[in-house]
Amino acid sequence: MSTTIEEAPKVEEAPKGAKASQKYFGRAMKRVEDPRLIKGIATYVDDLKLAGMLQAEFVRSPHANAKIKSIKTDSAKKLPGVVAIFTGADVNDKLGTIPCATPLPGGKSPDHKVLAGARAYFVGHPVAIVVAETRAIARDALDLVEVDYDPLPAVIDPEKALEKNSPLTHPELGTNIAFTWSISGGDVESAFKEADRVLKIRLIHPRLTPMAIEPRGCVASWHAGESSLTLWTSTQIPHLVRTLLPGLIGIPENKLRVVAPRGRRWIRFKAQSVRRRGRYQSPRDTPQSTDQVDRGPARKRGSHDSRA
Amino acid sequence: MNMPLKIRVNGTLRESEVEPRCLLVQFLRDVCGLTGTHVGCETGVCGACTVLVDGQAVKSCTMFAVQADGSEVTTVEGLSSNGEMHPVQEGFWECHGLQCGYCTPGMIMTAIQLLERNGSPSRDEIRHALDGNLCRCTGYSHIVDAVEHAAKHAAKKGQTQK
Numbered sequence: 001m002s003t004t005i006e007e008a009p010k011v012e013e014a015p016k017g018a019k020a021s022q023k024y025f026g027r028a029m030k031r032v033e034d035p036r037l038i039k040g041i042a043t044y045v046d047d048l049k050l051a052g053m054l055q056a057e058f059v060r061s062p063h064a065n066a067k068i069k070s071i072k073t074d075s076a077k078k079l080p081g082v083v084a085i086f087t088g089a090d091v092n093d094k095l096g097t098i099p100c101a102t103p104l105p106g107g108k109s110p111d112h113k114v115l116a117g118a119r120a121y122f123v124g125h126p127v128a129i130v131v132a133e134t135r136a137i138a139r140d141a142l143d144l145v146e147v148d149y150d151p152l153p154a155v156i157d158p159e160k161a162l163e164k165n166s167p168l169t170h171p172e173l174g175t176n177i178a179f180t181w182s183i184s185g186g187d188v189e190s191a192f193k194e195a196d197r198v199l200k201i202r203l204i205h206p207r208l209t210p211m212a213i214e215p216r217g218c219v220a221s222w223h224a225g226e227s228s229l230t231l232w233t234s235t236q237i238p239h240l241v242r243t244l245l246p247g248l249i250g251i252p253e254n255k256l257r258v259v260a261p262r263g264r265r266w267i268r269f270k271a272q273s274v275r276r277r278g279r280y281q282s283p284r285d286t287p288q289s290t291d292q293v294d295r296g297p298a299r300k301r302g303s304h305d306s307r308a
Numbered sequence: 309m310n311m312p313l314k315i316r317v318n319g320t321l322r323e324s325e326v327e328p329r330c331l332l333v334q335f336l337r338d339v340c341g342l343t344g345t346h347v348g349c350e351t352g353v354c355g356a357c358t359v360l361v362d363g364q365a366v367k368s369c370t371m372f373a374v375q376a377d378g379s380e381v382t383t384v385e386g387l388s389s390n391g392e393m394h395p396v397q398e399g400f401w402e403c404h405g406l407q408c409g410y411c412t413p414g415m416i417m418t419a420i421q422l423l424e425r426n427g428s429p430s431r432d433e434i435r436h437a438l439d440g441n442l443c444r445c446t447g448y449s450h451i452v453d454a455v456e457h458a459a460k461h462a463a464k465k466g467q468t469q470k
Contacts, residue, residue, distance in 0.1 A: 030401055037409025038397045040344015040384035044410065047343035136327070211354060213348050213444045214410040281347075 043261050045217040045234045046281050053219070054083055056280040059128040059140035059145045061120030064154035065167065067120060068147060071128060076144035081137035084131045085145065088115040096248040101240065107179040111171040114248070120149070121169055219280035228255040235260050313377040314416030317342065318386030325445075326373050333357040335373035336383060344384040344405035344413050348442070355441030358414035359383050367414075367440070386414035387420075395462040396420050396455065407445035415441050419455045428459055 036042045057075040073085040098112040115278045116125045128145050160166055161176040169176055187261055192198055218233035227238035231253060235241055238260040310325040317340055324339050327371040336342045336359065345368060348356035352370040359368045387394040396419045399405065406412045415438065422429060422437035429437065435448070436457045442457075443451060 028404070031404065034401045034406065034409070035393070037406055037412055038384075038393065038400050038416070040342070040413045042409060044346065045342075045356055047337075094417070111433065136329070211444065212408065212410070213354060213442060214408060215348065 055135040056259040061125040065152040072146040076141040088117040252305040332371040333368035358417040396458040399454040399458030411422040
């Protein structure tokens with residue numbers, strides 16, 4: 001399965017009289033890891049198969065803001081092959097909150113629980129987890145979970161969110177402003193006064209949703225004897241995952257092993273431990289609603305050029 | 309109720325019984341254990357699951373396994389022979405046509421169909437042939453280079469077919 005030494009790319013002879021350092025510099029090098037990727041024998045998260053592995057799928061909110069009046073899981077639980085179904089009421093008290101990976105100065109952040117509780121506050125908010133023997137059964141069971149929503153007015157425009165009568169995304173914070181960050185330096189006022197021309201532009205940063213071709217996914221294996229968890233996940237930041245996850249799932253950091261196999265993915269998600277092994281791989285449409293809102297390229301909206 | 313099927317995959321006859329809704333890609337990955345064919349979107353958009361069914365490039369998430377009953381299927385694992393890579397695989401390695409490699413098997417299978425139909429495609433023809441395969445790492449230029457490289461070298465070797 002692994003690359004053999006024979007497959008490592010050959011380095012051409014350096015030019016005559018070249019220094020040793022010029023063996024590599026200034027020339028295109030073939031990548032050592034490519035053959036296994038090109039031959040289809042690399043191991044991505046979705047390729048892992050563990051004995052007795054279960055599959056997880058999520059019931060997600062179709063509403064941006066909605067009160068959850070009730071969740072009925074009885075008929076889904078009766079489906080042969082369904083092992084467990086968890087709702088916020090089952091797990092939120094037992095687990096910590098999902099931390100913000102990048103704390104901002106004065107940043108306000110709600111206590112994001114693993115599953116929605118009394119209210120779903122974004123489209124795609126996980127409301128229940130279905131764990132089943134196969135992915136197909138888990139997906140069948142999703143359709144049998146009945147969630148009764150009471151849709152509420154939602155915040156969908158960042159500028160309108162600042163208006164006095166705007167609904168609040170997180171009422172407990174009392175504001176829709178997550179943080180205010182000023183950066184200053186130099187004598188800006190004089191610079192404008194002395195300028196020959198002053199150009200005003202309005203910049204709008206759109207939402208950016210990272211969407212790698214390998215979907216987000218993870219495989220988790222609980223080792224009862226050692227009270228430890230191994231998590232294989234499609235991530236670029238296994239060390240940060242290992243730092244942030246223990247507080248959420250309530251195990252010490254030294255009892256968590258995070259493995260990043262092939263691929264280059266972000267993860268913001270945790271597998272529910274059912275004291276067994278489980279896997280989740282997100283469907284393609286899920287990241288649009290659940291992945292982090294990031295900075296995007298700025299778009300210019302109108303410009304105004306005036307003589308100072 | 310499961311349905312019986314027989315599919316020749318990379319030259320090996322696979323006989324099995326699968327659910328009628330089992331997709332060809334699930335059959336290849338879960339039943340045959342050939343995980344080189346990847347699932348990116350399950351909706352026929354991304355092309356990561358492209359395989360050859362009786363020589364035709366097919367997105368294997370858009371086909372039920374039972375629809376391929378009686379067919380010959382070639383996946384990326386079936387391309388190398390005696391440890392030697394297929395010219396298209398060599399092209400991808402030589403021209404840095406990949407980074408994470410998740411889309412690569414699908415890209416390679418689509419490129420093979422193109423080169424079987426047109427041994428010396430222009431860069432525009434390569435782009436057109438690959439427009440059903442998405443890559444999120446490379447920006448595509450190196451992939452076009454890779455297929456161009458493969459076309460030149462396969463022509464030299466007198467081999468466009470597997």
